Amino acid sequence: MRPTIYDVAHKAGVGIGTVSRVLNNSGKVSAATRKVVNEAIVALGYKPNSIARQLSLKTRIRNIGVIMQPFVHYQSFIEQLRGMQKALNDRAPDYELVLYTVSSLEHYRERLGTIVQMAMVEGLILTLDLSEEQLDMLGNAKLPIVGINHLANPSWPSITSNDFEGGYLATSHLIELGHRRIAYVGDRFVEDYTLNTSRQRFLGFRQALQDAGLPLSDDYLQLGTFGFDEAKAHATRLFTQTTPPTAIFAMSDIQALGCIAAAKESGLLVPDDVSVIGYDDLELSYHTGLTTVLQHLELAGRKAVEYLLAVIGGDEQKPPRLPPLEVIKRQSTRALSPRQ
Amino acid sequence: MRPTIYDVAHKAGVGIGTVSRVLNNSGKVSAATRKVVNEAIVALGYKPNSIARQLSLKTRIRNIGVIMQPFVHYQSFIEQLRGMQKALNDRAPDYELVLYTVSSLEHYRERLGTIVQMAMVEGLILTLDLSEEQLDMLGNAKLPIVGINHLANPSWPSITSNDFEGGYLATSHLIELGHRRIAYVGDRFVEDYTLNTSRQRFLGFRQALQDAGLPLSDDYLQLGTFGFDEAKAHATRLFTQTTPPTAIFAMSDIQALGCIAAAKESGLLVPDDVSVIGYDDLELSYHTGLTTVLQHLELAGRKAVEYLLAVIGGDEQKPPRLPPLEVIKRQSTRALSPRQ
DNA sequence: TTGAAAGCGCTACCAT
């Protein structure tokens, strides 16, 4: 059992009021008693219980929670997080941002349960999918939530981005440049707590090809796990085919950079020999001149917070919409040349 | 005043125990009373007070706080944060990571005060400098802390990196490649809560030049505010000099990328016409083939958490040391060629 | 099934 203020008071032979006073440097305490109390504190290894203190002081800490995958590989989450922070700083600096990261679906379930039950936060931002059951639980708890980039359940307020449209846009850009042999590099489609974005972007890709009357070759479809290195390997595989693609749509900027690195290693010039378009418009894409689809990641984070604050404040409203997606044309794509 | 459980009980004409039971779905409650209570809850807009609940349940939330600059521009903090998260997930998944960002020195002081007074966290990781006064306060509160990358006060446990040495190493790398006209692009030296890293790296740079008997031209010293664009402008200025440098040491990877972008725009090839070395070894530096100084950012975050957990656990120990800095040679530097 | 009451650890006020 952790020592309480009573233990300290008893050991020091004083009242708890006095202990409280030395702890908070409030009121008058004689040097002698202060010394005795401090010694008792040290001897017992006493640490004040912040919960009790807060209850007594009636100072609620105002937390907003964010549950996300460990952002080991997901630079895009960082951009969202940045937006959340900025919004919180601007709009409600008395709120704190608590970061919960989950490593598995099971972990997610369990975590969400405790967070809600303990009422650890006043609102929650989720970047992962939820089951019906979980949504019910949140509904019961009346905990304001907002999802980011989810299409899953329409009854769940969410800042969404249309990945299908994004995929369509990116692909159309390549088609407009005259490309006919276009490959797709992305995440394997999985049915778990991860994002469903890859499939949607791929579907947009497929639709664009179809609308342009272009074939979709299986050889041009490279699906794997997320990451620079994996994408690089995929692209290398593409480039060694007898009829390599002249353009690649990578489902994320990181993967696009992997493709570009692969091109370089294969002796191919970007965009002269091969065009590459990414998706996200990370800060680093600006730095590297990558053509990509701007999906307003930071803004999504910002709007998520703003919406959540509104709901917490009792203002029931519809979640805000994001501006339309757009292709940011930089130096990694260009018109198909005769030599291609 | 927020409604309490008493208000709900009164309005519903029941006891507070019953209200608690319907809130937690515990014990037996008849459907009828449950309904009445729920209606009262809705009518009053009642939300349970999590603090009181936690006190009653004796469930301490275990928080570790991180105070950092808003990481708008500082990709390097992300890498540290990533390390912290991983370590926490591995070592103490019951702890949560709370992110405090501060926008000014004053904001920092104030924030630190509340965090400590409210005992909102069990330990604190700081990436900013502290005054003597603040250190005293923390000492009084017996709040375990650990700094990252600080040289300021030796009595304060800290995971440090030797920026002077790093600057020396980076510069030596360029000198070894045969470069003689070497420029420095970095942050202006400021006396505030920001990191003192730029000055240290610069001093290492200067020492390396001196040891090699090389002159340090004022024209080759470009100091500004942090950022890609600013660095790009600086580098452009360097390239338009009558005797431009053949190599640049940028104090961060982001700034190095800015220099490379400037070179490209000036029609210069990297590394053929100009070598650029950065500092940090961000993930994106791997992606872009940037030669840089590896300073183990993620590991620093990891070690900070591990150390903090040890101290919280009552294990008084010295803060761990980081492995030595090293130059990661990639594709942005090469030996001085005759045409240069 | 329900109400009353004790207690969680602390702060702050009121006596002394």
Added chain:
DNA sequence: ATGGTAGCGCTTTCAA
């Protein structure tokens, strides 16, 4: 200057 005590809002016995 100090001790005693009344809350803070909730959960959880214990009776009824």
